Amino acid sequence: MIFITHHNLLAWLGKLKEDRTLIAPQDIGKGHIRYRPVSDIEEITFDYTQPEMSAKEFLFPQTDRLMRIEKRGDEVTLHDYLLEKEQIIFGLRPCDAHGFLAFDALFLEQDPPDVYYARRREMTTLVGISCPQMWENCFCTSVGGAPDDPSHLDVLLTAVGDGYAVKAATSKGKALLASAETQEVTDLTLPEIPKNETVPILPAEDWPALFNDQYWARLGERCLSCKLCTYVCPTCRCFDLRDEEVLSGTGIVIHDRMRVWDACTAPNYRTIAGGHNSRATKGQRIRNRYYCKFHYYPKDFGPLGCVGCGRCIEACPVNIDIKEMLAQVADLHEKVEA
Amino acid sequence: MIEQIQAKAKELLENEQVSCVIGYETATDGGTRPAFIYDPDDVDRLVWNQQCHYNLVNYLHDKKKPPKRGADIPSVAVIVKPCDSRTINLLVGESQIKRENIHVIGLTCTGMLENGEIQTRCQHCTIRSPLVYDTLIGEPPTEEISDDFEDVAEIEAMAPEERLNFWLSEFDRCIRCYACRQACPGCYCTVCEFDRDDSLWIGMQNEMPEKYFFHTFRAMHLAGRCVECNACELACPMDIPLSLLNRKLTKEMEELFDHRGGMTTEPTPFVTLMKDGEISLI
Numbered sequence: 001m002i003f004i005t006h007h008n009l010l011a012w013l014g015k016l017k018e019d020r021t022l023i024a025p026q027d028i029g030k031g032h033i034r035y036r037p038v039s040d041i042e043e044i045t046f047d048y049t050q051p052e053m054s055a056k057e058f059l060f061p062q063t064d065r066l067m068r069i070e071k072r073g074d075e076v077t078l079h080d081y082l083l084e085k086e087q088i089i090f091g092l093r094p095c096d097a098h099g100f101l102a103f104d105a106l107f108l109e110q111d112p113p114d115v116y117y118a119r120r121r122e123m124t125t126l127v128g129i130s131c132p133q134m135w136e137n138c139f140c141t142s143v144g145g146a147p148d149d150p151s152h153l154d155v156l157l158t159a160v161g162d163g164y165a166v167k168a169a170t171s172k173g174k175a176l177l178a179s180a181e182t183q184e185v186t187d188l189t190l191p192e193i194p195k196n197e198t199v200p201i202l203p204a205e206d207w208p209a210l211f212n213d214q215y216w217a218r219l220g221e222r223c224l225s226c227k228l229c230t231y232v233c234p235t236c237r238c239f240d241l242r243d244e245e246v247l248s249g250t251g252i253v254i255h256d257r258m259r260v261w262d263a264c265t266a267p268n269y270r271t272i273a274g275g276h277n278s279r280a281t282k283g284q285r286i287r288n289r290y291y292c293k294f295h296y297y298p299k300d301f302g303p304l305g306c307v308g309c310g311r312c313i314e315a316c317p318v319n320i321d322i323k324e325m326l327a328q329v330a331d332l333h334e335k336v337e338a
Numbered sequence: 339m340i341e342q343i344q345a346k347a348k349e350l351l352e353n354e355q356v357s358c359v360i361g362y363e364t365a366t367d368g369g370t371r372p373a374f375i376y377d378p379d380d381v382d383r384l385v386w387n388q389q390c391h392y393n394l395v396n397y398l399h400d401k402k403k404p405p406k407r408g409a410d411i412p413s414v415a416v417i418v419k420p421c422d423s424r425t426i427n428l429l430v431g432e433s434q435i436k437r438e439n440i441h442v443i444g445l446t447c448t449g450m451l452e453n454g455e456i457q458t459r460c461q462h463c464t465i466r467s468p469l470v471y472d473t474l475i476g477e478p479p480t481e482e483i484s485d486d487f488e489d490v491a492e493i494e495a496m497a498p499e500e501r502l503n504f505w506l507s508e509f510d511r512c513i514r515c516y517a518c519r520q521a522c523p524g525c526y527c528t529v530c531e532f533d534r535d536d537s538l539w540i541g542m543q544n545e546m547p548e549k550y551f552f553h554t555f556r557a558m559h560l561a562g563r564c565v566e567c568n569a570c571e572l573a574c575p576m577d578i579p580l581s582l583l584n585r586k587l588t589k590e591m592e593e594l595f596d597h598r599g600g601m602t603t604e605p606t607p608f609v610t611l612m613k614d615g616e617i618s619l620i
Contacts, residue, residue: 030577032511052575053513062513063543136367221400222372224520228575231515244541260542266516268533282400317517317573318372318392319365 002177003185005163012180013090014041021087023058025051035089044091049135050309054234055089055096059120060103062231066116067257069243082119088176092128095140095309097152099234100126105301106237125176130158134196137310139323142198145307148190158190165190199323200330201304207295209336210329217283219325222318225282227263229312229320230289235297235305238262238269264288290325339445342475343417344381346443350415351378356441360397361417362390372397386417391450391457393567394418395425396523398435415441419450421459423468424565424600425523431603434526444471446478452572458489459568459581469601487589489582505550505583511576512549518580519556521573524563524599531555557583562591562606563599 004012016022017038024044026036033048035055068079100121107117131138131147140146150156154173157164165188168174230236240262247254262269265286270279279285293305306322313321347359361384363373369389374397375381394416401414418426423444429435446467449460462485467478493501516532519525531539532552540551557580564584571581591597595607 028511029507030511032576063545218374221374222397224396224517224573226515226517226520226573228513228515228517231513232575240542242542244543258543260544266533268529313366315575317521317575319367319369321366324366 001185001188002166002168002182003160003163003188004157004166004180004182008181009157009164010041010044013038013044015179016088016176017041019086021085022090023055023087024090035091038090046091046129048091050093050096050131050311051091052311052315053232054099054309054311055092055126056099056103056234056237058087058089059100059124060107060117060237060239062261064116064239064259065256066259069255069257071253073251082116083123086123086125087120088125088127090127092126092153093131093309094128094147094149094151094153094156095138095145095307096234097126097128098140098145098149098307099309101152101303102235102297102301102305102307103237105297105303109301125155125172126153127155127173127176128153128157129164130156131193132159132191133193135310137313137323138196138308139199139310140308141195142201142326143304143306143308147193147195160188160190199308199326201326202294202330202333204295204298206333207291207329210332211287211291213332213336215328215332216287217281219320220281220283220286223265223282223286223320224318225265225267225285226317227261227266228315228317230263230265231261232311232315234307234309234311235293236261236263238264264292286320290322290329339476340384340386343386343443343445344384346473346475347375347381347384347415348378350441351375351381356413356415358401358412359384359415359417359443360394361443362386362392362394384417386445388449388451390417390419391452391568391572393422393425393521393523393565393569395422395429396521396569398429398440399523399526401439402435411436411439413439413441415443417443417445418468418471419445419447420465420468421447421463421565421567423470424465425567426470426600427603428524428563428565428600431600431605432609441473442468442471443473443475444468446474446476448479457568459566459585462487462489463566487585490586490589493582493586505553506546508578509549509553510546512544512553512578513576514544514549514552515575517573517575518570518578521569522556522560523567523569524560524565525556553578553580553583557587560584560599561587562595562597562608564588565600 013022022038023035024038025033025048026043027045028034033045033051034053035051035057038044065081070077107114134147148158150167150169154170156167156169166182168177239259241259243255243257246256271277279288297305350356359375361373362370363383364385365371370385372392372394373383395418401412404411426442430437449456464483464485540548568581574580597607
């Protein structure tokens with residue numbers, strides 16, 4: 001097994017940072033932990049459960065500038081914003097990396113692939129750290145993940161003793177590790193991580209039977225219709241696209257084409273010309289969010305739209321709890337089938 | 339108090355005086371969450387404790403319209419704390435709800451907890467008994483509390499540049515999730531300026547000018563309307579001290595216009611009022 005001391009890990013990160021953007025969990029104030037570009041290695045925090053926002057911020061930014069349209073006099077020039085510098089996301093929890101599976105299924109594997117996402121994906125290396133435990137809202141083991149699952153990462157570190165056990169999960173990860181000072185050890189026992197009780201996941205084909213159940217209207221009743229659950233979610237990927245004027249003056253107008261996160265939970269998401277809204281009620285919107293994760297997405301693209309990180313439970317101001325919903329939906333389906 | 343609350347809810351539902359009672363129930367994290375009770379047999383779900391911080395009056399916006407075309411506007415009962423009762427005044431004064439459609443179950447209050455401590459805003463709260471109610475439950479506390487705006491004094495003491503930097507560093511964490519706006523019972527515009535599709539006033543990107551504009555714009559629209567329920571701040575996932583911003587404007591409004599949101603049904607002097615008869619012209 002390969003081992004790296006904490007000291008050597010920091011030295012390695014420092015080296016990587018020289019010609020790449022290093023992104024890692026940091027305290028951004030009042031104890032809020034987010035993934036942020038690192039200017040000094042000292043800024044990285046190792047004392048966190050999971051960052052409040054998922055790592056999708058760096059492959060699918062909330063504000064993603066795609067193109068600049070510049071008009072000077074009669075001349076129009078176009079400029080593509082494509083990520084130019086390689087980036088490393090460090091300190092990911094395995095569930096965050098798992099989230100990119102849902103992104104890949106849509107943005108890479110559909111034809112045509114999304115060039116902006118594809119470029120970021122190609123230029124990004126994912127270096128994760130195993131979770132020391134499953135926290136209260138975690139249910140990754142119910143949706144195909146695990147607190148120490150290396151499957152979707154390039155490198156996985158697992159804390160042990162005064163350092164980390166290192167696993168290169170891809171050739172990209174292996175190449176990155178070439179500059180790290182590691183040692184080969186034989187007597188290392190990795191800690192056993194106690195698992196949370198699993199949550200029943202209703203199979204994708206069983207969801208349509210519950211579509212018209214009044215359960216959704218009742219569940220949606222306390223929803224505030226904010227966007228929080230979708231913003232913190234590692235798989236939610238809806239966006240709005242617009243050309244916005246960023247500068248105008250004599251003989252010059254500049255527009256940026258940008259795509260920005262959108263949320264199916266917000267009231268205006270489905271509003272179309274003429275003011276018609278096909279998901280005008282909260283129950284319809286919350287049903288859509290969960291059907292997308294457990295029925296539409298697996299049916300249309302393969303992976304589930306949920307990695308069991310529990311962020312939406314933690315974030316929801318009115319305790320809409322996806323685990324509670326999954327248990328209730330499984331019960332409800334049993335009753336409907338009976 | 340909880341026995342009285344449950345008994346009243348049961349009575350209102352059994353007599354069909356209301357179709358729904360909006361109250362509090364236990365959340366999956368051990369705290370509380372809003373509950374909508376339709377069946378008299380479900381009233382034992384209702385709870386009352388110092389974690390019942392939600393302003394449930396916000397949900398009356400969902401009950402303003404008949405459930406089906408041609409049906410009546412539903413009558414509902416809502417459990418309110420003293421601060422929440424100011425929201426009833428606010429929304430009646432702004433013609434958003436009809437008082438006769440609402441049965442207000444008012445509860446006396448000694449303050450709500452946040453992380454195990456009495457919330458700052460509760461420490462300054464001068465009303466411990468609801469201003470509006472149909473049923474009153476609980477004994478109002480007798481101790482006198484005066485609001486000296488001590489919490490606001492701290493930001494007022496800052497030099498303008500320091501104060502700006504303070505707010506910018508707080509707004510920096512904003513993700514524009516709009517939880518504050520959605521939790522606010524005073525934010526009920528059908529189309530919010532920030533949801534318009536034409537980017538006329540504000541762009542869609544989540545950068546500092548937009549965050550700054552969003553929070554100050556919202557605070558200005560709540561001047562003299564904020565009922566100090568703290569719902570915005572408690573909904574905020576990033577701990578932005580939104581109540582402090584609103585409290586500053588509450589202080590200004592009180593000093594300049596002798597007006598405080600929701601103390602009566604008198605609307606804020608900041609809104610345009612139509613005189614008698616003018617309303618029929620539109």
